[in-house]
Amino acid sequence: MSNQRVTIRSVADAAGVSMSTVSNVLSGRHEQMAVETRERVLAAIEQLNFQPNHVARSLATKRTATIGLIMGDVTNSLYPPVTVGAEEACRQAGYGLLLATAEDSASERRSVELMQAKRVDALVLFAISYFDVESNHLSAAQSAGMPVVAINRFLPEDTPLSAVWFDHQAGGELATRHLADLGHRRIAHIAGPANRMTGIQRRQGYEAALTAAGIRIHPSLIAEGDYSFASGERAMLTLWQERPTAVFVAGDVMALGAMRALARLGVRVPDEISLVAFGNPDCVRYATPAITTIDLPVATAGRVAVELALRRMQRPEEKEVRLLETSLLVRETTAPPAA
Amino acid sequence: MSNQRVTIRSVADAAGVSMSTVSNVLSGRHEQMAVETRERVLAAIEQLNFQPNHVARSLATKRTATIGLIMGDVTNSLYPPVTVGAEEACRQAGYGLLLATAEDSASERRSVELMQAKRVDALVLFAISYFDVESNHLSAAQSAGMPVVAINRFLPEDTPLSAVWFDHQAGGELATRHLADLGHRRIAHIAGPANRMTGIQRRQGYEAALTAAGIRIHPSLIAEGDYSFASGERAMLTLWQERPTAVFVAGDVMALGAMRALARLGVRVPDEISLVAFGNPDCVRYATPAITTIDLPVATAGRVAVELALRRMQRPEEKEVRLLETSLLVRETTAPPAA
């Protein structure tokens, strides 16, 4: 209250040097500086308990040491780990993380504008991946000098944005092959929405693995959901009429829905049917029985996205695209088919 | 690239007015301004696509229109909704949300320093609520003029911080009374850690409700967990030997652990035992059967915390403490005891 704000000027006065000198020791530019001077400054800083003002610094340097993160669909199970991964990477790099959300294209646009006004150094999005989503405002931001990296968003080939993408297709293959390897032949699939790249690719993986195993693709063994619990439950109820011995569910909460349907039907897992889920492994880990799943490395995605953003600040022309591998976590819902 | 940065000065020049005038229209201070002038400025802004620079503004006004959120224990199921609630409140108020995490006291301190350096206008913490956690750095920040509001953190009576707290005790009572009302007498409790206020209060609620229902408190019907899945599983395994007909589990993932234990034991829920959980309702909603739970209004907590912070910026002397009510969500794991 009573005491004046302590600025670089107070420190300079206290140490009997110029502001530039203080600034230099703060920035570690002390190649040509008398040790004695440096120590005097350090002592003054310590004694006055000087805290540099980042906003003044940002104004002068035109960099804020802050990265913006825009999250679409916050109810998604993948959302928390992405945030955590991004925050971690930011912290390690000495950056701050400014968070915003977006439910739709319009609010995404508003969030991007907020980020631009706040002058974040780069932007990462984990967002809406529908086909029709438009990314021109992002490209604009990118070419205006703000690196943008999109996580799990479907983008045209010629986009200027860096990107992190999961190998959904390989994941779908992995899941399905695991079931085939156990000896299953009637393998059903609860697919994601057909208007989402994630849904499409996971399904392609499923079909590829079946073909590779010499199993014919039965349309009647495929049902489409929308990643919701209810849709998983509904789809499973329908599919059970076809008596599959295994099912690959293309989403984690859909898988929980399917489990509920099976419980309702009195079908024992994995005795009568095997089930593999897909998504955030923590989401289905605590179900009983613990659900075998394809692990989407989603915290990694957050971390990698920030790293790409950071790197792009150095070399804005070098667009990078990173494909993240999935892996199979075998738990308790998969077993060989009953004889 | 080619075009110069467009600042308030460019706008002023284009409109043939002074920078002050532009600033005035930006801030909506046009009481005494010729309509014609105002329109000219607006037109120039539009035409040049001028975006005000928030960091320059922050430097001048000493306010950043940003709130800092420090999250402890990001694996906690309560963490995502708090963030979402806080972000929502910030967005509505035209504020940004700067996110940081803290695993322990030391990293919390570092995060607070980061926030101070970045000059956030206020700080909200959802954090470590152990008894021994020290809050002096927070009090210091508060008295240095940065409002601090703590969510679900145990604080001394005379703290200067605003706070949001859940009524854990009432929640514990609610859960236990629900079971007693159904006719249960042998009601077990899987408690939270005895060194956490949350654990203690939930247990007090349990004991109060038993007493109110004229049921004696049996220490052998109480087991202590640490909010982890494994501890819930372990505790349930032990408690089952006492043959309770119901159990109140003081945490959501502990409850999932208890469900697993019961499944392992072949005990049917709710036929042979009723179970009530406590925490984020979404966490246990998709278990099968869907778990009856005490709903902690955790998104609300994030929202309210931001509101308190905002209000405290106006009247720094007025500390507020808000107690949030819990409610009972009856789902499928509770029923009258078997005859």
Added chain:
DNA sequence: ATACGCTACTAAAACGTTTTAGTAGCGAAC
């Protein structure tokens, strides 16, 4: 003796706003 180069600093501009303290112009009052 002057010039030169080097070391260890410093003065002041710049970053893009807001805000304070005006002021020019003009009609009305005395």
Added chain:
DNA sequence: GTTCGCTACTAAAACGTTTTAGTAGCGTAT
């Protein structure tokens, strides 16, 4: 015809840094 007050603006300082373009002082080479 001054003075006054009002309207509609403006000039410039301030915010707290970084950075550019020096410069003072001193030893050395010519």
